Amino acid sequence: MDGNECMNTMDIDNITTIKKEDEKDQIVIISNTDKNTTRRPTSLKKSEEQVLSQKLTQLSITTNNQQSTAMEDIADEIKQIPDYLSKRNESFIQMINQVISITANLATTNKTKKELRQIAILIYKIMVIQISNSLWTTYLKSGMGQLIIQSKEQVNCLTNLHIWPKEIKSIIIQKSIKMNTTNENEIYMNFIGNKLHELDNQLKQYQAEFNQKINSFQGYTLKLQQLIETYIQQNLSSYRMEIEHKIELIHYDYHIQALKLEYYQQKPNEYQKQLMKQLCCSKYEQEITKQEFDLLQQQINYYNSPCQSFECSSLSQSELINSIRDSNIRQELLNQYKKIAVQSRLDIFNLYMKSAKSQMDECKKKFDADMKKLWHDQHSSSDNEKLSPLMFNLIEQRCNKIGDRIRCIYIFKVKSICVKHN
Template sequence: MFNKFEEHDAYPRSAITTTAQSHSLPAYTTRHDTLFSLGRQHYVPGNSQRTNDLQQFDKMDTDLPWNYKILETDDEEEEEEDDTENNQEIQELNELILSQQLGHLLTNTTHTEGHLMKDMKTEIEKIPNFLTKHNSSFKQMLYQAQLLVKSTSPTTTIDIKQLRDVAIIIYKMMILQTYHLLWTAYLKSGRGELIISSETIPIWPKDITSLLKVNKAINSHEIYLKFVNQHLHALDHQLNICKTELNTKANNIDGYSLMVQKIIDTYIEKHIQPFRLKIEHQIELIHYDCHIRILKLQYIQHNPNQYQIEIMKKICQNKYEQETTEQEYNFLKQQIDYYNSPNQSFQHLPLAQAAGIGTIENAEIRQQLLNQYKEVALNVRNNLFPLYLTTAEDQKEEFQKKFEENVKKVYTDDIFIDGNQNLSSTLIQIINQRCEKISERIKCIYKFKVQSTLLFD
């Protein structure tokens, strides 16, 4: 049964969010993992760091937060006491207890915040491979910057380590600024400033509410607000420290100029692009989540009956399944076209790495076994690709049909209309708007998948 103001999480969350018990997604969600194992070249870069980044991209959150408790109201109003003085004493006591609880919870957020800040500090303070002194492209960039410094100040003796220190500080600043954008989006959403509308509707993202298990009986808004502001202040503080360090180190280099810094900036921006894309994608999802939850709130504010609430959830879930299967089908087609393209040489695919064959000393036998293995492997792959595609297409059509039937049915459902044609029309309009945002969100997720894989191509 569905609760009027609370629905169960339908889809698994990842990364920063908590995992909810739910029914599993359609089978296609695991099929393309098998496809990857049958032939992935640019999808799994040789560099281990890139592989880890891409694995995180694949784990990006794909659930829809239409299942959140968005309306905090009591089902029954408190009865007024005839004794006004006694009622006032009770109210003062409740306020005192609330104040103590609030202070206790704000104190207890320190550990959670510290853990999260530790994760961000790890990203900020680590020295990535592309900034190590052994990286050839990094050394080449520093050499170019060094030549530019000497061209403007020929008598300057510049230690290449000075430029490397500058580059590391600039890297930290770029990471800090990117995180700042994410946490600013959290804050705007929580303040009701993320979506411009006729009324301010505060929506705290699931990323934040899942970190702080706040009792709904207290002022959770203030807890979340303090929590996010503390993180933003910490990021500002670290950014100011980096700015001071950058100015100090740059001033110690005769001939350092904006042109020199531009060379360093361009190099770093290129290499942190996957990280920035990931954060920008998270921010996009925050916008969609906010839209979707606001529409649910607007729906509930029309006081729908229990059946009308169930219909809304059912159709939204149908839309999720329909759009996901369609996008997954399109994504699968792109992958198959990629693996079947003429420029995909077999020996460069993970599929070609047959364990044990390469260790055979006899070159003639080794080549003979490799040829046999290649023939069998490609035959298996060529047989599986059409099967995957056919299965995905069947699922796409099945969920498309299911969604269209349920949408069509709701217009003539007497129980849904419930004798109020105007109200039911308004509810249907909100459902349609919500489905549209759900569709846009899923398209955004798959667009990011394509961008992130092409980035490593």
């Protein structure tokens, strides 16, 4: 699927709307997919570190595909049979018929099809568990300080820190598990360890069932299995991509938190702590408004393409106008109707872009001003307020990681839409 086809799946009205603030009388852009998390005022208020942390946590993508599952419900999810493995699914029926046609001495009977479907379901469950296992293993590595391999990644912070992902902390809170600073690591480790043990037991169970099925199946071949696996892998691509994206975010979150802890190891005073918080929040606003602007630009470019012209849209068909018998009057009204429709769409697109660009420019201007002030203060402030070269570098690295994380999320947003409609 190319870029234009991807844009075809995006509804411009479901991405960006314009709202006027009641008290501040200013324009803000709101994403309809999550109005609480992406609402960004044109002026950035002073934020505490937890505000930035909440923003980074809330900036997540919902792909609305059937493979999306709650982390703690994977065991229940694999018991459900996806639609693409149902008896009546046309794609599945075609795949089974293809398997039968290329396999010698394989009878085209309902019994054969039923057995092949059972094998396909077991392959699906095994794949889901293996994919999910990689996510939970990453959670464990993060908490045990084994996520970063020093020889492969050049970082100016400790790489053996025990940083438990926010997702795990949220699950523990939801389960109302009591803990304190002395047993925190133990609770997190036991919880993830139990989940991995559960997944491992299920994997062994399904692998045993799978081996039993193929050993009793007359005419089973490796080529037959490869066809089934390819079909399932194609349908699991969105789920695999979602899990890989979550793993990427765990790495970003680990780095961002590790850089903060390393910065605090330098014993910054209160002014220096607030400086780091302000710059990181400013970077967050600057990057997210840029990504929103770029995404909106892609969508508008698509809607302005020839394949989305007035003649190609449903708007061009008006029952009222078509009911007019006089061809001259009908054509004249149609021309007027087209002119109004095209101009209205152009006006709303221009309004979207103007508002998005205004926010992007303002946030960029603020971040640049904050960085300029930082450089100025480094040369004019008292020694007590100046940052050491290491502290300066840690702030810069943390801002870069925050920007990388946001770009990662928006790349995933576009990819997930493409995969969903491929």
